[in-house]
Amino acid sequence: MKLDAILWDYDGTLVNSVPKNIDITKHILSIVAPHLTGDNLPECLQSEVAYHQVNHAAKNWQDLYVRYYGMTESEMLVAGSLWSEHQLSNTTPVQLFSDVDSTIKDLASIPHGICSQNASNNIVNVLNTAQVDSYFKAVIGYDDVSSTGQKPSPESGLLCLNQLFDNPESKTIMYIGDHEADVQFARNIHTALGENARVIAVAVTYSGATPERWATQPDFIIHAPTELTALCEQYSL
Numbered sequence: 001m002k003l004d005a006i007l008w009d010y011d012g013t014l015v016n017s018v019p020k021n022i023d024i025t026k027h028i029l030s031i032v033a034p035h036l037t038g039d040n041l042p043e044c045l046q047s048e049v050a051y052h053q054v055n056h057a058a059k060n061w062q063d064l065y066v067r068y069y070g071m072t073e074s075e076m077l078v079a080g081s082l083w084s085e086h087q088l089s090n091t092t093p094v095q096l097f098s099d100v101d102s103t104i105k106d107l108a109s110i111p112h113g114i115c116s117q118n119a120s121n122n123i124v125n126v127l128n129t130a131q132v133d134s135y136f137k138a139v140i141g142y143d144d145v146s147s148t149g150q151k152p153s154p155e156s157g158l159l160c161l162n163q164l165f166d167n168p169e170s171k172t173i174m175y176i177g178d179h180e181a182d183v184q185f186a187r188n189i190h191t192a193l194g195e196n197a198r199v200i201a202v203a204v205t206y207s208g209a210t211p212e213r214w215a216t217q218p219d220f221i222i223h224a225p226t227e228l229t230a231l232c233e234q235y236s237l
Contacts, residue, residue: 003235005164009177010116012207018048020092028082033075042069052208087119096130103225104135113138113160138163152184154192172198178207180214
């Protein structure tokens, strides 16, 4: 069974955006919830390791803000509305994880796309800087879909696939992510495409995820980007 496309999550899968995310969050807290700054800064925003742990434990960004940052519901909603502005203006460098670029180049014969809750312009800028932008034929960010269509809704995945193919309903797709919601996203894409399609869910652990604890299990787990090459070769035989 030929692998027709590889779709990627962005944050925590292609790039280590934690330093930037922490810096953005601190700025937003200073505006929306100053009582959570200074000596009261949430512990999970005081180190990359702590951030990774809660980010993978949270169900979604709303859960992260309320349960782990300690925001009220109303503060969370205001913070979410500020994220796009601060994400695009923040200049903290974002780097690809080690060996991601070489892995993408090894798999250059397969079309790549991105489905993310980051801003699409932000993603494209990082890909350009890393000189891997030419390998990605579609980039769908949170600003490209409706507010109700964010992952794990399949909306961004279907939009991405429709940019790659005239008819994605019969394709074999791989989706790679670092969160349980990414696995649910892959399953929802498959449901939306129908039984003639196949969507393979791959979870990565190199940004701190522990997929063995997830209620929704992926098809495969990889511990380094380089493991993806051998996995994809199974579908080219």
